[in-house]
Amino acid sequence: MTTSGNWQKSSFSGGSDGNNCLELTSTTATFRLRESDSPTTILTTTPAALAHLLADIRNNTPS
Known part of the structure; x- marks a missing residue:
């Protein structure tokens, strides 16, 4: 599987270059999420x- 794409790091990850981040990219029909350490x-x-x-x-309700 390829992991190429325009991955964006969560603003909640702070400014460090550490591997403790949530990253997001999208296609026309999907969102893709990954952890930077995996x-x-x-x-x-x-x-x-x-x-x-x-x-x-946000509503603190179970799905």
Whole structure:
């Protein structure tokens, strides 16, 4: 599996170059997430599913 793409690091990861970061990239139909310390393990999801998860987290409700 290739891990190329325009990966963006979370602003919550701080300014260091350490490997403790959440990174995100997208295609026209999906979002892809990975941890910088394990870049070959990628979680792929749709925008709708990610929005639902984030809404549940904000509302502190189980999915």
